[in-house]
Amino acid sequence: MINSKTISRTVKDLCIEANLKLRPDVVKALKSSLRKETSSKGRNLLSILLENCSIARNERIPLCQDTGMTVVFAEVGQDARIQGDLTTAINKGVAAGYKEGFLRKSIVADPLIRKNTGTNTPAMIYYDIVPGRKLRLTVLPKGFGSENKSKLYMLNPTAGSDAVANSILKAIKEAGPDACPPYVVGVGIGGDAAKACYLAKKALTKPVNFLSDKPHFRKMAQELLAKGNKLNIGPLGAGGKTTLLGVNILSMPTHIAGLPVAVNISCHSLRSAHKNLQSSQRS
């Protein structure tokens, strides 16, 4: 049995951890970019981003003031037993994390009335039923400056690989200097419109050097990295060869009439944290 209080406590801790400690793979990518960057302004900005990461960790100040809309990926083992309501438990954890961690509450209850809920809930929760008895929780606080640059292209089934890559590049160009480059680009290809967007976001939970789990998409991701870094957008849009830290592509089957391509851009402060909870044998 997995207790709902354990779930809430875990989510609370993950919200705080993600917002204070930059993912090691992202730190590594920033450091590697700093070594390669030739623009002096770009190098200066990248070193400030690394200093920001140390201040955030050591002084427990959030990496970014936009502590995000809380996206939670919950992979629920079909043999796991959960005591209490899982969605309520996750939202309670988010509310507690944003209060205790002094994180910004950025959620409004209605898109037009726009009154702040004061708790950063509801979280955007995506459930997946998987084999086993584990509950895997991944918290991805997503800043909305970059979320606003999301794109969905419904291409023709005959469009081919170049058209897919060009659409992704177009989304990166349109984000330009606005969404805190260098970016990590999450891409979802296939499925229906909704699944493509879901995959694009989920791709951001993979390590920044993931590329793809399929050879043809790995190649596409590598080519996009090379092309993207020639756009001279650079750190914070001030120019330089560091425009992208990573391109991660996830794909799935799709319909004979279509080729959905979704792009979910993350700023350089790509934040996520995860934990597995195990359902005990006794339950």
Next chain:
Amino acid sequence: MKTIQLPIDEKAIKTLKAGEMALLSGKLITGRDQAHLRFAGAIKKGKKLPVDIKGQTIYYVGPTPAKAGEVIGSCGPTTSRRMDSFSPLLMKNGLKAMIGKGGRSKEVVAAIKRHKGVYFITIGGAGAYLAKRIKSAKVIAYPKLGPEAVYELEVRDFPVITAIDSRGKSIF
């Protein structure tokens, strides 16, 4: 590096060139989407604004809450483009300088040129680093907006890049 005292004066604005880094010290105000909407609404109705924006520098930010004993929480810039539809009106009413991140519309570039103002970018996603450059903070308007309230901030050596200068030259 060039240092600029706030409130910014017209002479100082003239010396700024697109692409240059500078350090700002002094007082400025904050405001993002909802404050801009309210400022513009008040101006259009001929009402007095809750804060004097003449000669002011506005920073597009919604900080995280301050912990006990701290001045402010994480305090980096938000995307400026969302303020584009309001900025020309605010500049017409005396606003001189803006601090945010990312590009601006053609209309904003034209307004900056017309009113001899300036648009700075600062370091997006470096909210913890920038918080250390803020020496005092108090809410001066729209407290009910929470993180979107208008603050007066006193900054010291706050790093910026001139992104659009008073001649309308842009780094983007």
